[in-house]
Amino acid sequence: xxxxxxxxxxxxxxxxxxxxxxxxxxxxxxxxxxxxxxxxxxxxxxxxxxxxxxxxxxxxxxxxxxxxxxxxxxxxxxxxxxxxxxxxxxxxxxxxxxxxxxxxxxxxxxxxxxxxxxxxxxxxxxxxxxxxxxxxxxxxxxxxxxxxxxxxxxxxxxxxxxxxxxxxxxxxxxxxxxxxxxxxxxxxxxxxxxxxxxxxxxxxxxxxxxxxxxxxxxxxxxxxxxxxxxxxxxxxxxxxxxxxxxxxxxxxxxxxxxxxxxxxxxxxxxxxxxxxxxxxxxxxxxxxxxxxxxxxxxxxxxxxxxxxxxxxxxxxxxxxxxxxxxxxxxxxxxxxxxxxxxxxxxxxxxxxxxxxxxxxxxxxxxxxxxxxxxxxxxxxxxxxxxxxxxxxxxxxxxxxxxxxxxxxxxxxxxxxxxxxxxxxxxxxxxxxxxxxxxxxxxxxxxxxxxxxxxxxxxxxxxxxxxxxxxxxxxxxxxxxxxxxxxxxxxxxxxxxxxxxxxxxxxxxxxxxxxxxxxxxxxxxxxxxxxxxxx
Numbered sequence: 001x002x003x004x005x006x007x008x009x010x011x012x013x014x015x016x017x018x019x020x021x022x023x024x025x026x027x028x029x030x031x032x033x034x035x036x037x038x039x040x041x042x043x044x045x046x047x048x049x050x051x052x053x054x055x056x057x058x059x060x061x062x063x064x065x066x067x068x069x070x071x072x073x074x075x076x077x078x079x080x081x082x083x084x085x086x087x088x089x090x091x092x093x094x095x096x097x098x099x100x101x102x103x104x105x106x107x108x109x110x111x112x113x114x115x116x117x118x119x120x121x122x123x124x125x126x127x128x129x130x131x132x133x134x135x136x137x138x139x140x141x142x143x144x145x146x147x148x149x150x151x152x153x154x155x156x157x158x159x160x161x162x163x164x165x166x167x168x169x170x171x172x173x174x175x176x177x178x179x180x181x182x183x184x185x186x187x188x189x190x191x192x193x194x195x196x197x198x199x200x201x202x203x204x205x206x207x208x209x210x211x212x213x214x215x216x217x218x219x220x221x222x223x224x225x226x227x228x229x230x231x232x233x234x235x236x237x238x239x240x241x242x243x244x245x246x247x248x249x250x251x252x253x254x255x256x257x258x259x260x261x262x263x264x265x266x267x268x269x270x271x272x273x274x275x276x277x278x279x280x281x282x283x284x285x286x287x288x289x290x291x292x293x294x295x296x297x298x299x300x301x302x303x304x305x306x307x308x309x310x311x312x313x314x315x316x317x318x319x320x321x322x323x324x325x326x327x328x329x330x331x332x333x334x335x336x337x338x339x340x341x342x343x344x345x346x347x348x349x350x351x352x353x354x355x356x357x358x359x360x361x362x363x364x365x366x367x368x369x370x371x372x373x374x375x376x377x378x379x380x381x382x383x384x385x386x387x388x389x390x391x392x393x394x395x396x397x398x399x400x401x402x403x404x405x406x407x408x409x410x411x412x413x414x415x416x417x418x419x420x421x422x423x424x425x426x427x428x429x430x431x432x433x434x435x436x437x438x439x440x441x442x443x444x445x446x447x448x449x450x451x452x453x454x455x456x457x458x459x460x461x462x463x464x465x466x467x468x469x470x471x472x473x474x475x476x477x478x479x480x481x482x483x484x485x486x487x488x489x490x491x492x493x494x495x496x497x498x499x500x501x502x503x504x505x506x507x508x509x510x511x512x513x514x515x516x517x518x519x520x521x522x523x524x525x526x527x528x529x530x531x532x533x534x
Contacts, residue, residue, distance in 0.1 A: 010034065013057055018043065020053040020114075031057070038069070038079040046071050052081070052114045065114060122205075122221030128214065130156040130188065142205065142221055143168060156219075157184050170198040187217060196228060197221075204228040246346050247329075253339030255281040255312065264345065267291075267323070282309055291321035291329050291345075312341055321345075328352050365439040367417060368424045376438025376446060380498045383436075383450050387491050394491040395457035397447040398505040399427065399464065402483045402517040404443040411475045419443075419482050422471050430464035446505070454490040454522055461486045461520040469518060483518035485509055492525070 013031040018041065027049075030042040041055070049071075055064045055078070066078040113134060116123050122139030124132055135150040143163060154162075160180050163169055171179045186193065190211050197205045206224040211217055241248045241261045250259040256278045260268075265275055268287055284290075286305050293304060311317055312333055321329040327349045334342045363375035371379060380396070387394040401407070401423055408416040420443060427437050427445060436448040447464070449457050468484045487509030491501050508523035515521065 013059065015058050016041075017056040017058075018049060018053055019056055019063075020050050026056075029055075031055070036080075038066075038077065041066075041076045041078060042074055043076070044074065046074060046076050049076060050118070052118055054114065120223075122219075124156075124159070124219040124221075126156055126187075126217040126219065128216055130217070132156065132159065133216070139221060142223075156187055160184055168199050170200045170202075187219070190215070190217070196224065246344055249281075249284075249343045249345070250336075251281055251312070251341040251343070252278075255309070255341070257281065257284065258340070267345075281312060285309070289324060291323045291331075294320060294322040294328065312343070315341075367420065368439055370424060370445070371436065371438035373438065373440045376436070376440055376448075377498065379436050379438070380448055380502075383448055384491065384498050384501070386450070388493075391493075392451045393453040395449045395452045395454060396489050396491075396501055396505045397449065397457065397461050397464070398440075398487045398502070398509045399423070399445045399447065399468075399484050400441075400486075400509055400513070401443040402485055402513075404482075407482065411480075415473070415475055418473060422473060423468055423482065423484060426467035426471060427464050430467045431460060435460070446502070454488065457488050457490065458520060458522055461488050465518065465520055485512035485517045486520040487512055487523065488520060489523040494525070 011034060013034065016029050016031045018027045018029050019025065027043055032040045032042060039055075043049070049068065051068045053066055053068075055066050056062070057064070065081040067081050068076055068078055070077040116134070116136045117138075119136070120138055121136075122142045123134070123136040124139055125134040127133050132150070132153050132155070135145065139145065140147065140150050143159070144166060145159070145162060149158075149162070160183050164176055164180050169176065169179065186195075187209055191209070192211060193209050195207045195209075197207055199205060203223065203225040204227075206222045206228075208220045208222075209217055210220070238259065241259070244261065245263070247263040247267060248259070248261045249257060249264050252258050257275065257280070258278060260270070260275050264270075265272070267289070268284055269289055270279070270284075282305065285308050292301055296304065308319075311319065315333070315335045317333050319331045319333070321331055323329065327347060330346045330348045332344045332346070334344075336342055363371060365372045370376075383394055386392065401419060404416065404419070407419050423443075423445070424437070424439075427447060431437060431447055432449070434450055436450075438446050438448075440446045447460075449460060452460070465484055465486055468482065472479045472481055474480075487505045487507065489501055489504035489508055495501055495504070504523040504525075508521045512519050512521040
């Protein structure tokens, strides 16, 4: 292409303008050394001039599309582009006798087309018959479309077939024809839509179809690979959170639910539509079905919701909760970026039950359910501390089954276990509510009697002994009875500690054995050496 028949080759033109920014910017310039292909333009400053612009030559009524090839401080070297379009516009303008306003519109249209060539979006303008009136440079690069094909105004179908033939679409071979037909049919419907096109090289192009008033369409193509990948990763994360066994609740800075997984929705009996409405956290924890403080009183339950909201607003914390069906939850609240909160609900019912079971195993005797020796002595230490602090009476009973070895040898260990259980039953029924019973040996038991002096302890001991003796056991329908000897000791300030107190009760027990068994003996401290000599 060449400069139209302007007869200005080699001349210097003093009256010209550089036009850009959609025709909104115009700068006076001087044109030197103009040829068929380009020219040198002088301005006060070349700063801010885009690579593509229009050169308006008033004396020739011409508007030339230019591309900058070099630039100095005050000069720009350009080559002419789209000459034919500019020539046609100028000729039509002369032929029709149109003036000022129409010329400005044409200039702005040329500026718009040049601007669309520079945007990073792929742009295709289709006429009502779906033929391409304009294809910008970004689209040509994006789909490896040659200028020869793009400049002959191909149909939209030809563009789609070009993508198919170059293997651009990430579509299985057996579906490619149906995919192409569907794309063409959808654009033909003249409706607005958006579609993500996944290409064979792994990137994603977002296509937007926009109907225009005259029945034409504008198609835009934008690279969105990173956006789609992040969206895919977010969807994968949400899908993963949907299936985890723990409840997950995400709140924004205003404590509105932005996400709740299936576990949380099932607990609060919320459907997906209600969850999508972003309910407030306050509305969730005031529902009839909710988790609250374990063992909370009715008065505490009244203020639970406001207390829980304050905790979540405060930020990171861990809270133990209990559901209406008795399950235990551990809620972890974590502060998120932007002021939101993530609350995770872990079902720790089995953990707590296991911990309680382990504690029982560590502190109780498996046969009788009483405190074992370790836990009994721990309890005795606590009572001893109170005895020392408040100087209140305290006594201990040691109880031992008489001739227990003979029971085992004669009837077997199973009957021996039954004898032990019978004795435990007698001890539990014979003791007072505040008294504590423990198994401290094979057939030996001990009872702590808080705030009890020796005489009152003897009353309890006699009641226990009589209950033991009154029970009848059977072996193959043959009845037999057991008895027990009981030693009684009262704590005194002269004792060194609980070991001395237990030793005193054991000494009394040995005396009861020596006196014929099935009796109670109280421990008395030995007489001082001086009195013993007298």
